[in-house]
Amino acid sequence: xxxxxxxxxLVRLARQERLPATDAASGAIERIRAGAVRPVRVLPxxxxxxxxxxxxxxxxxLAIHAxxxxxxxxxxxxxxxxxxxx
Amino acid sequence: MYNAETVxxxxxxxxxxxxxxxxxxxxRLIERYESAVAxxxxxxxxxxxxxxxxxxxxxxxxxxxxxxxxxxxPFGHWLRRIATRVGYRFWKRRSRASREVxxxxxxxxxxxxxxxxxxxxxxxxxLLSHLPLPERLVLTLMYFEDCSVxxxxxxxxxxxxxxxxxAYRARRRLKAVAQRExxxxxxxxxx
Numbered sequence: 001x002x003x004x005x006x007x008x009x010l011v012r013l014a015r016q017e018r019l020p021a022t023d024a025a026s027g028a029i030e031r032i033r034a035g036a037v038r039p040v041r042v043l044p045x046x047x048x049x050x051x052x053x054x055x056x057x058x059x060x061x062l063a064i065h066a067x068x069x070x071x072x073x074x075x076x077x078x079x080x081x082x083x084x085x086x
Numbered sequence: 087m088y089n090a091e092t093v094x095x096x097x098x099x100x101x102x103x104x105x106x107x108x109x110x111x112x113x114r115l116i117e118r119y120e121s122a123v124a125x126x127x128x129x130x131x132x133x134x135x136x137x138x139x140x141x142x143x144x145x146x147x148x149x150x151x152x153x154x155x156x157x158x159x160p161f162g163h164w165l166r167r168i169a170t171r172v173g174y175r176f177w178k179r180r181s182r183a184s185r186e187v188x189x190x191x192x193x194x195x196x197x198x199x200x201x202x203x204x205x206x207x208x209x210x211x212x213l214l215s216h217l218p219l220p221e222r223l224v225l226t227l228m229y230f231e232d233c234s235v236x237x238x239x240x241x242x243x244x245x246x247x248x249x250x251x252x253a254y255r256a257r258r259r260l261k262a263v264a265q266r267e268x269x270x271x272x273x274x275x276x277x
Contacts, residue, residue, distance in 0.1 A: 013206035
């Protein structure tokens with residue numbers, strides 16, 4: 001008999017093995033309770049990240065606009081004053 | 087939400103209730119699938135305590151992944167995939183401490199053909215423990231779960247070519263181990 005054939009015979013026998021019973025329900029439920037909350041899924045996180053990116057872009061545009069715009073309304077008068085002083 | 091052709095109605099109700107936090111519904115799912123998971127877990131851990139813990143690991147992981155179940159395949163298939171991966175991780179953890187089971191520990195049968203199924207199970211377990219883990223997994227699933235190449239590829243996220251290659255190498259290596267360990271003589275199957 002070939003070794004692989006013997007192995008198949010062994011497997012056929014092994015499949016008839018009576019397995020010891022288990023009682024996983026109470027233990028699993030207990031561990032689930034201890035584990036508390038479900039882990040956060042990636043999808044909601046990515047939606048949150050996208051929203052944060054859009055908000056950041058808007059803030060950046062506003063910030064650049066504010067930076068380039070005159071800080072004081074009187075600043076607009078300076079060119080006139082310069083021309084007048086000439 | 088779930089495909090009615092693939093997902094059993096009882097399962098569907100219990101899954102939805104479990105997602106809503108109903109522990110009794112999840113306990114019913116465990117009760118329905120425990121023997122299938124325990125049977126698979128036995129192929130990964132033959133010590134009762136380790137196997138019990140493994141079965142619990144599977145159901146804890148199932149619970150926390152339940153909202154990822156899309157219902158495209160029967161719940162049992164999805165659960166077996168998780169069970170296989172949990173079992174494989176168990177082997178990986180154990181392999182760091184080298185878990186090859188010596189064949190010398192096997193009890194020879196009283197007479198040819200009179201081998202006890204439990205002894206046969208121990209012998210298969212011992213022989214397969216000499217293989218690298220991916221090869222061991224492929225043969226375990228083929229021998230005990232009647233998995234095809236595609237099913238193994240699907241369960242583990244491997245390509246079909248990879249599974250075929252591993253199955254081929256596993257058989258070749260297994261034959262060498264069996265010869266080295268004089269398996270046929272030990273079993274009295276030399277005729």
